[in-house]
Amino acid sequence: MAVARFMEQFDIDSPPPSIKQAPIAIAFAVGLFLTLIPGIGIQDLGWAVSGIALLVIATIASVIVPWERIPHFWGLLIPVVSLLAIGLFRMGTGGFTSIYSALILLPVVWIAAEEGVRFVVFAMLAVVATQALPFLLQPGLLSVDGQIFRAFYTPLVFTLAAGIINDLSHRLRLRVRSAEALRDEKQTLLIESEQRAAALEIQEARLLEEQAFRVSIWNSITGQAVIETDLSGVVRAFNPGAELMLGYTAAEVEGRMSALKLIREGQFEERSLGARTRLALEGNETPSGAQVIDALLEIVDPATLWHYVRRDGSELPVQLRVSPHVDSDGNRVGFILIAIDMTASLEVSRLKDEFIALVSHELRTPLSSILGYLEVLRDELEPLGEQQRRYLDITERNVGRLDRLVGDLLFTSQFAAGTILMDATTVDLVTVLEASVEAALPAANAAGIVLELAVDGEIPAVLGEALRLGQVCDNLISNAIKFTPHGGTVTTGLVLRDGSVELFVSDTGVGISDEDLEQIFTRFFRSAASARNAVQGIGLGLSVTHAIVAAHEGVLGVESEEGVGSTFRVTLPAADARGADAGGAAGAADADGGVEGVEGGGAGGVEGVGADAGAAVRGAGAV
Incomplete structure (x- = not known):
């Protein structure tokens, strides 16, 4: 781990000169140690010391010079000076016969590893110069047999090696860059994933909070029975209010019972009579739960009383509302039935109706007396003056209005109490x-x-x-x-x-x-x-x-x-259709009350009565 952290300080693509110079310095130091061995020692102390001094200078420069502030090309002075130092040290240790000729390879590798073929040529020239240094400093060596070929053959081998190194370095550099790009991409993806994970955690926390809030609201609704169903009418959710009102537990009905089973048997059929949209059935086909609830959407009237059936078989009067349940895309996925217990309201209404009926009944008796005496006045006080007759007309008109009002109050009270007797x-x-x-x-x-x-x-x-x-x-x-x-x-x-x-x-x-x-x-x-x-x-x-x-x-x-x-x-x-099943629609009425498909000449039209003063009555087909 320590080595890895140390290496992270350096650019793998181009390490600093101090790192590249380290192998050369180490190999040179080993070579100095080998000079202590008899037969390998220094033969010309002047050239050897010069080479050692130049290499020390190059090594120190590779460490202390701020190369990151200097153009990269200038860093190649270090291997060039090192080659010169190796050439001088080589002359001091036997020249062409020196065992230290192998040190030339290290600076050559440095130079050849740079990006571009031009550095292969540069390395070749540096090797030729190093190999030719003995001939330049000691021209007499040219007369030695075979030495001139050595001066050219060795650079050729090093040049070939430099070419191979340059190509391998190029390939390695491409792989390193690709790996770095992949690493950067992975790092970016990792950061994005962490950010998304953090966002999802926040969103999940919010959703959990909202869900807990909705559950708390759902559980706190005890005054209303809220039932959610799927498209077929099967209960999917049954709130605590429904449990209290109907006696069932949510576990007993959710996924097991149709919400339609909770409505008093036969009540839907009674209410569906006359609905503008009815179940279109063929033969003895039985309507599906979705068809029935669709019809409920049309016939449910907040002013109409419905009856739920409790678990114990007793009936509960409710005010019922039905609405479609849609998903985020606006597609219908079910229905929501909300029922309010009307027991207490009905009791209050019953007491109110009894009071209204009692008061109305008590008012009707004196009103009848007043109307009777008004008739007596007309009959026995004839002839009446114009003003007297006008007073009697006003009195009769207002007493009649009051009588009709009392009659309406009595009728609505009797209807609410279920005591109306229709003479049909x-x-x-x-x-x-x-x-x-x-x-x-x-x-x-x-x-x-x-x-x-x-x-x-x-x-x-x-x-x-x-x-x-x-x-x-x-x-x-x-x-x-x-x-x-x-x-x-x-x-x-x-x-x-x-x-x-x-x-x-x-x-x-x-x-x-x-x-x-x-x-x-x-x-x-x-x-x-x-x-x-x-x-x-x-x-x-x-x-x-x-x-x-x-x-x-x-x-x-x-x-x-x-x-x-x-x-x-x-x-x-219709009088001849009582109890008949509802059939398909025979026509439709326009939203503004007009009749589509009505042909003229219908019976019973009143025409021409009171046609003056801007009013008219027209026969069928005038709509």
Whole structure:
């Protein structure tokens, strides 16, 4: 390890001159030691000492000179001076016969190991100069037989060796550089990996923290039953609130039970009647869990009560919301059902309904007396003056209004208590709707609103009370007129859809906000548009309408967009289709209440009534 740390100080590609000079100095020192052996000693002390001095100078220079600040080429002076020193020492120890001729190889290796073929030539010249040094200093040696060939043959061998060394050095240098590049790349990758690992650790810590936070929130939701399912309806998550409400443990239902098993048997089928989108079944095909929950997405109404079945078989009234569960790519992966226990709310509502029913009942008796005595006054005080008659008209009108209000309160209270007794008969909705349109024409004329009627073909009768169904038509049409500005249009009509009769009322009015849509059928609720437009009322109209429709086993729905208008749809089972399975859609209604595929000439159109003052009633096909 110490050697490795020591070597890391130097550039492997080009070590400093002191490192390269060390083998030469060591070999020279060994040669000096060998001169002590008899027969190998120094023959000419002057030349030998000169060589020794030059080598010492070159070695010291290789150590103390700051070569890193000097151009690299100047470092080659050290092996050149060393060659000269070896040549002088060689002359002092026998010349051509000296055993120290081998020392020439070390400086030659230094020079030849440099990058480039030119250093092979440089090494050759240095060897030739070293070999020729004895001839230059002692010209008489040229006459000795064979010495001149030695002067040229030895440099040739050294030159060949230098070429091989230069090539090997070049190859080694390429490998070293490649290894260094690979090392640097690995080091970079290692650093990046460490950084990514650190980032992943931080992210993992955050995810664990967020997961713990979500789990704590999930476990703290005990007032609501939250159930997550897969696409087939099988429960994947069952929160503590669901455990408390339903009596099951998460282990009992997760991955084992369909969420649909928790809904009271038959309730889905009851609620799906009249839904705009139904399960499209062929023959006796059974709908999948995904199909059923898809249908739930459309028919679940926050104002409608649902019933869960507890583990012990008892029923739990809940307010149910269903929404799709999507992944990060927006693909649906399941559903989320959120249920709120309505037991306490229903008890409060029951007490409130009892109070309202009691007060309404107590109010109805004196109202009946007042109306009776008003009739007596008209009959017994004749002739009445114009002012007296006007006072009586105002009194009767307001008493009648109060009587209708009390009647609505009683009806909604009875509906909530489940004590309504419907005297159902066969009702022709076409006739009922025509009467409501005719009654609404004066108000539409006064407001400068076009009132249109469209009946699509033959409409079958429904079972119910004509008076209450007329109230539904009156409430929806009068509401549409109230919230439609001057010059707007209110369209109402009937269409046969999937074996059910659909009544629609569409307007080009102010529309309803998404927040208000959730409470639009709640008793005493008044929308923001009512306040802005100073529309009179106490928020009972749509609540009564919803109750009447529900009492007729129908469905009341609404579609609205602020600034565009609203469309209310009432779907009632046809008198001859009670209990029939829902079929495919026979047509579709436009978002603004128009009817697609309706051909002209429908029956029951009211035409030309009250056509003055900017109002009109048109027959089928005018939509």
